[in-house]
Amino acid sequence: MPSLLLASQSPRRKALLTETGFSFTATASGASEVLKDSVSPSQAVEELAYRKAQAVFDAHPDHVVLGADTVVALQGHILGKPETKEEARRMLRDLSSRSHQVFTGVAILSRARKVVFHEETEVRFQTLDEKLLEAYISSSEPYDKAGGYGIQAKGRLFVQSIHGDYFNVVGLPICRTVRALQSFHIYPSI
Numbered sequence: 001m002p003s004l005l006l007a008s009q010s011p012r013r014k015a016l017l018t019e020t021g022f023s024f025t026a027t028a029s030g031a032s033e034v035l036k037d038s039v040s041p042s043q044a045v046e047e048l049a050y051r052k053a054q055a056v057f058d059a060h061p062d063h064v065v066l067g068a069d070t071v072v073a074l075q076g077h078i079l080g081k082p083e084t085k086e087e088a089r090r091m092l093r094d095l096s097s098r099s100h101q102v103f104t105g106v107a108i109l110s111r112a113r114k115v116v117f118h119e120e121t122e123v124r125f126q127t128l129d130e131k132l133l134e135a136y137i138s139s140s141e142p143y144d145k146a147g148g149y150g151i152q153a154k155g156r157l158f159v160q161s162i163h164g165d166y167f168n169v170v171g172l173p174i175c176r177t178v179r180a181l182q183s184f185h186i187y188p189s190i
């Protein structure tokens with residue numbers, strides 16, 4: 001059976017794959033995440049997922065390599081990870097009382113096949129309570145996450161509704177990923 005390499009150091013992606021029953025080895029890709037400004041959210045996540053997978057595949061061509069990338073998009077504009085408290089505050093205020101889209105791109109590469117796709121989930125935030133917002137941005141949670149929140153943790157306090165694959169928001173669209181991995185003869189154990 002081919003063995004799976006995850007081109008990611010994201011703790012969420014590792015946990016999602018493990019909980020779903022996959023065995024794999026995780027390795028950092030070191031791929032550049034710089035993109036042209038004109039690129040759309042769906043193009044961005046597919047391109048970055050591909051770069052991450054390709055960087056690891058180049059070093060391990062006998063494996064099946066999976067890369068992924070997640071961004072939040074508000075009215076077509078990409079929100080990455082906030083670097084400062086001010087940036088996190090601004091991002092979360094922008095998301096307040098509105099719907100945004102979470103895009104995750106996935107690339108799976110082997111010698112025999114290449115599969116690249118993205119999944120989109122719509123998330124609506126309730127009107128943010130200023131006290132909760134200040135407490136949230138004073139925690140460490142927003143800073144390694146696209147859009148500055150984590151739906152799987154305290155960030156769920158802001159979420160009014162979601163339409164689409166929940167796991168896509170956390171960082172990996174499990175349903176489509178499982179199907180795609182099957183086409184590489186990689187199956188979860190149950």
Ligand SMILES: Cc1cn([C@H]2C[C@H](O)[C@@H](COP(=O)(O)OP(=O)(O)OP(=O)(O)O)O2)c(=O)[nH]c1=O
Pocket residue numbers: 007008009010011012013028029052068069070071072102144145146147149150151152155169170171
């Ligand atoms: C919106 C949202 C994003 N995120 C995370 C998923 C991704 O890990 C992160 C977006 O950053 P990515 O650049 O996609 O991934 P990463 O840097 O964490 O890991 P790697 O490049 O090694 O694969 O935001 C959540 O955990 N919860 C959420 O609700």
